[in-house]
Amino acid sequence: MATTALEHAPAHHEEATGIWSWITTVDHKRIGIMYGVTAFLFFLLGGLEALVIRMQLWGPDGRLVSAEVYNQLFTMHGTTMIFLGVMPLSAMYFNYMIPLQLGARDVAFPRLNAFSYWVFLLGGLIINASWFFGAAPNGGWFGYANLTSAQYSPGLNIDFWTVGLQILGVASLAAAVNFFVTVINLRAPGMGMMHMPMFVWMSFITQILLLLSFPIITVALVLLMIDRSFGTHFFVPAGGGDPILWQHLFWLFGHPEVYILILPSFGIVSEILPVFSRKPLFGYAAMVFSGAFIAFVGFGVWAHHMFSTGMGPFADAFFALATMIIAIPTGVKIFNWIGTVWGGKLEFKTPMLFALGFIAMFIMGGLSGVMHASPPADLQQTDTYFIVAHFHYVLFGGAIFALTGGAYYWWPKMSGKMLDEGLGTLHFWLMMIGFNLTFFPMHIVGLNGMPRRVYTYSAESNFELLNKMETVGAFLLGLAMLVFMWNILKTWRSHQPPAPADPWNGATLEWAIPSPPQHFNFPALPRVHGRDALWEMKRVAGGTLPEPTPVAHDAVPMPNPSWKPLVAALGVAITLGGFIGGSHLWVHAVGLVVLFYGVYAWAFEDPFAATGH
Amino acid sequence: MATAHAHADDHHYTATGIDNRKLAIWTFIGSECMFFASLIGTYLVYKGRDVVGPKPHGEWLLNGVAQEQMLEIPLVTFGTALLLFSSFFVVLALNGAQKGNRKQLIGWLLATIVCGVFFVGMQVYEFNHFAHRGMGYTTNLFSSTFYTLTGFHGTHVTLGLVWLVSVLVVALRGKLPPEKALNLEMAALYWHFVDVVWIVIFPVVYLIR
Structure with a gap:
C-alpha cells in the first residue's frame, strides 16, 4: 500500500512554503517551531539583560547603568525569562511533541493553537515595546503593590507590565484548554492514561496548573x-x-507557576534518561503520582514567599511544613531517575549529558530550597543573593538544562538534521562550568548579606572577588549559547544526509515517523497496547523497524490554514493595550470590534472546506 | 503504520468518546471558577473594611445625615429568579434541538434570552440607582469590590447572551439540526455556569450581613 501512496506524491505537491503559509498555519509542528524561535529570541534578550546586570556588578560602586535602569533590567530579566523564555520554550515541546507522542494528527483545536501563539507573540512584543518608551517595567517580576500603585509608580512602566502579562495569560489559558x-x-x-509517555504526563499536569493558577x-x-x-x-x-x-x-499564582516552569522539564528528562540507558523508566506510576502530588501541594505553599510579612506562628508553621512535604515527591522523582540510569547501558550523547547535569544541579537547588522552607532561616536569607542562587539552580540548572537537553534530543525530529556531538559536548561543559561559576558564589555572598535588586555594593563589603567570578561565569554562559547557535548554523548548512526517523532508538511514537x-x-493512527509503544513495536518486529516511507501529502485531509486566529489575537492585544497610560475607550472599542470580527469569522469558517486549489 | 489508508472517521475519533468541544467548555469553566473565586475572595477580605461611605447593609452617614442601606434585596431576588428560570428554559430549548423540535427550540431559547436580558437590565438599573445615590466606582472599598465582582459577572451574562443570540440566529435560519445540537449545548453549559456563579454571589453579597 505504501508504494501506491508514493506514486501519488509528485514533487510539486509539497507542503506550502513562504511567509503567508506560516502566518496562516494551524499545523502544531509549525506553531511549535514558531514558539521555539520566538522564545529563543526572547531568551537571548533576557540573557543580554542579565549580562548587563553582571557587568554593572563587576566591581564595587558600578556606574555602567543608573539605579532606575538597573530596576528595569532585573524586572525585565525575570519577566522575560519566566513568561517569554522558559514557558514558551516548554510550549514549543507541548506543541511539537504532545500530538506526536500521543500518536495524534494535531492538537484538539488547531486554530485555537495558532491563536495562542499570536497572543503570546503580541504580549511579548507589548511588554518589550516599553524599552522604546524608556519605561520598561521596574517593579520586579512579582510587581508588589503598593510599590506598583499609581502613587509610587506613576509612569507607563507598570502599565506595560500589567497589560502584557494579562495578554500572555490569555495565550496560556487558551493553550492550556x-x-x-x-x-x-x-x-x-x-x-x-497510564501508558502515556512521561513527558505527556508532566505536561498534562502543567496544563491543570495553568488552568487553575492563571485566573488568579x-x-x-x-x-x-x-x-x-x-x-x-x-x-x-x-x-x-x-x-x-x-x-x-x-503567590497563589506564583508558586504553582514555578511548577509550571519545572514539570515539563521533569518530563523531558524522563524521556531522555530511559532512551540513553536502554531501560524503561524506573517507577512509572510513582513518577506520575509524585508529579500530581507536587502540583496539588504546590497550591498550598504560596505563603512561604511571604514569611517576612509576619503572618504569625500558625500560618508560618503550616506553610513551612507544606513546603517541606514537597521535598518528598521530588525526592521520589530523583531516586527514580537514578534507578532508571542504574545498571543501564549508558550512552553519553549530548541529550544524556544535559539530563544528568539536570539531576545534579536540580538536587542542589532543591536542597537550598528546603533550607528556606524554614521561616527562621528564610528571614535571614530572604531578599539576599542566596535566594537568587536557589532559584537559578532550579530554573537554570533545572529547567534550562532540561530544555537544552530536549533541544538536542528532538532536534533531528524537528529539523531533519543531526546536531554535532562534539560541539554539543563543548556546549554542555561550557554551560556546566559557566553556570556553577555564576551562581554558586551567590550562595556565599547571599549568606554574607548581599541584598538582591540593589544596583551597587560598596568596596568595604568584600563582595568584589565573588562578584567578579559570577560575571566571568555569566560570560561563559553567553559563550555556551554562541557554541549552541554555531552548532545549529553549521549543521543547518551542511550537506549531511537527512536524519533518520529514529536516530536514538527511541521508545515513543514520535520516532516512528519520518524526520x-x-x-x-x-498516515494511519497507530494502535498502542502499553507503555514505550515504539520499543514494543520494534520488539514485535524482531528488533528494528524499516525506515518509514513518506506518503502522498494529501493522503489525509487536514484542516485548512486560517488567518482568523491572528485577527482575534490582534483584537485581544488592542483591547487590553488600551489600558496603557490610563484607559482609552476608543482603543478598547477598536479592539473589541476586531476581536468580535475575528471570533465570528473563525466560528463560521469550515476548516475542511474545499479551497479550490 | 505502513498503510496509507486514512480512516474516514479519524477526524471524529476521541479516546473518551466525548466531543472535544464539550470537554473544552468544561475545562474552561473549571478555570473560570478560579477567576470568580479570586474576585469573591477579594470581596470577602475587604468586607467591612471601608474607611468612608456607603455600606451594603444597615444605615450609613453622608455629611452627618443617616442614609438607608445600599442593597435592594427584593429587586435582586427577582433578577435571581429570572436567571434561575432561564437555566431551566435553556434545558428545554436544548431538548427541542436534540429532538429536532424547532418550535420548542426557538420558543424556549427566546425565553432564555428574554430572562437574561431582564437580568442585565436589572443590573444596569441597580448600578444607575447606586450612582444616583452617590456611590461611584471609586467611592470606597465596598463600591469598588461590589462593582468589580457583579460587573464581571454581568459581563459574563452579556457575553452568554451574545452567544445565545448567535445560536438563535443560526436556529432561525434552520441550520441547527439535531446532529448539531452541541452548538447550543456548549452555550447552555456556559449559561448554567454563569447562573451557578450568581447563586454564590447572591448570598455572599446580598444576604450575608
Whole structure:
C-alpha cells in the first residue's frame, strides 16, 4: 500500500512554503517551531539583560547603568525569562511533541493553537515595546503593590507590565484548554492514561496548573490595573486597601507557576534518561503520582514567599511544613531517575549529558530550597543573593538544562538534521562550568548579606572577588549559547544526509515517523497496547523497524490554514493595550470590534472546506 | 503504520468518546471558577473594611445625615429568579434541538434570552440607582469590590447572551439540526455556569450581613 501512496506524491505537491503559509498555519509542528524561535529570541534578550546586570556588578560602586535602569533590567530579566523564555520554550515541546507522542494528527483545536501563539507573540512584543518608551517595567517580576500603585509608580512602566502579562495569560489559558483536551481525547487507540509517555504526563499536569493558577494572577493584575487607571483603592492603604492581598493573590499564582516552569522539564528528562540507558523508566506510576502530588501541594505553599510579612506562628508553621512535604515527591522523582540510569547501558550523547547535569544541579537547588522552607532561616536569607542562587539552580540548572537537553534530543525530529556531538559536548561543559561559576558564589555572598535588586555594593563589603567570578561565569554562559547557535548554523548548512526517523532508538511514537514528520504525522493512527509503544513495536518486529516511507501529502485531509486566529489575537492585544497610560475607550472599542470580527469569522469558517486549489 | 489508508472517521475519533468541544467548555469553566473565586475572595477580605461611605447593609452617614442601606434585596431576588428560570428554559430549548423540535427550540431559547436580558437590565438599573445615590466606582472599598465582582459577572451574562443570540440566529435560519445540537449545548453549559456563579454571589453579597 505504501508504494501506491508514493506514486501519488509528485514533487510539486509539497507542503506550502513562504511567509503567508506560516502566518496562516494551524499545523502544531509549525506553531511549535514558531514558539521555539520566538522564545529563543526572547531568551537571548533576557540573557543580554542579565549580562548587563553582571557587568554593572563587576566591581564595587558600578556606574555602567543608573539605579532606575538597573530596576528595569532585573524586572525585565525575570519577566522575560519566566513568561517569554522558559514557558514558551516548554510550549514549543507541548506543541511539537504532545500530538506526536500521543500518536495524534494535531492538537484538539488547531486554530485555537495558532491563536495562542499570536497572543503570546503580541504580549511579548507589548511588554518589550516599553524599552522604546524608556519605561520598561521596574517593579520586579512579582510587581508588589503598593510599590506598583499609581502613587509610587506613576509612569507607563507598570502599565506595560500589567497589560502584557494579562495578554500572555490569555495565550496560556487558551493553550492550556487545548492541550488538556488533546491529552484526554487524542490518545491513540489503546493508549490508556497510564501508558502515556512521561513527558505527556508532566505536561498534562502543567496544563491543570495553568488552568487553575492563571485566573488568579489575572484577577490580581486586573485589580492593580483598575487601581492605576481609575483610582480605586484595592491595594492602597489610605483607602483601606491591603497590599498583602496582592502578595497572596500573586503567590497563589506564583508558586504553582514555578511548577509550571519545572514539570515539563521533569518530563523531558524522563524521556531522555530511559532512551540513553536502554531501560524503561524506573517507577512509572510513582513518577506520575509524585508529579500530581507536587502540583496539588504546590497550591498550598504560596505563603512561604511571604514569611517576612509576619503572618504569625500558625500560618508560618503550616506553610513551612507544606513546603517541606514537597521535598518528598521530588525526592521520589530523583531516586527514580537514578534507578532508571542504574545498571543501564549508558550512552553519553549530548541529550544524556544535559539530563544528568539536570539531576545534579536540580538536587542542589532543591536542597537550598528546603533550607528556606524554614521561616527562621528564610528571614535571614530572604531578599539576599542566596535566594537568587536557589532559584537559578532550579530554573537554570533545572529547567534550562532540561530544555537544552530536549533541544538536542528532538532536534533531528524537528529539523531533519543531526546536531554535532562534539560541539554539543563543548556546549554542555561550557554551560556546566559557566553556570556553577555564576551562581554558586551567590550562595556565599547571599549568606554574607548581599541584598538582591540593589544596583551597587560598596568596596568595604568584600563582595568584589565573588562578584567578579559570577560575571566571568555569566560570560561563559553567553559563550555556551554562541557554541549552541554555531552548532545549529553549521549543521543547518551542511550537506549531511537527512536524519533518520529514529536516530536514538527511541521508545515513543514520535520516532516512528519520518524526520521531520509529514503534515498529518501518522498516515494511519497507530494502535498502542502499553507503555514505550515504539520499543514494543520494534520488539514485535524482531528488533528494528524499516525506515518509514513518506506518503502522498494529501493522503489525509487536514484542516485548512486560517488567518482568523491572528485577527482575534490582534483584537485581544488592542483591547487590553488600551489600558496603557490610563484607559482609552476608543482603543478598547477598536479592539473589541476586531476581536468580535475575528471570533465570528473563525466560528463560521469550515476548516475542511474545499479551497479550490 | 505502513498503510496509507486514512480512516474516514479519524477526524471524529476521541479516546473518551466525548466531543472535544464539550470537554473544552468544561475545562474552561473549571478555570473560570478560579477567576470568580479570586474576585469573591477579594470581596470577602475587604468586607467591612471601608474607611468612608456607603455600606451594603444597615444605615450609613453622608455629611452627618443617616442614609438607608445600599442593597435592594427584593429587586435582586427577582433578577435571581429570572436567571434561575432561564437555566431551566435553556434545558428545554436544548431538548427541542436534540429532538429536532424547532418550535420548542426557538420558543424556549427566546425565553432564555428574554430572562437574561431582564437580568442585565436589572443590573444596569441597580448600578444607575447606586450612582444616583452617590456611590461611584471609586467611592470606597465596598463600591469598588461590589462593582468589580457583579460587573464581571454581568459581563459574563452579556457575553452568554451574545452567544445565545448567535445560536438563535443560526436556529432561525434552520441550520441547527439535531446532529448539531452541541452548538447550543456548549452555550447552555456556559449559561448554567454563569447562573451557578450568581447563586454564590447572591448570598455572599446580598444576604450575608
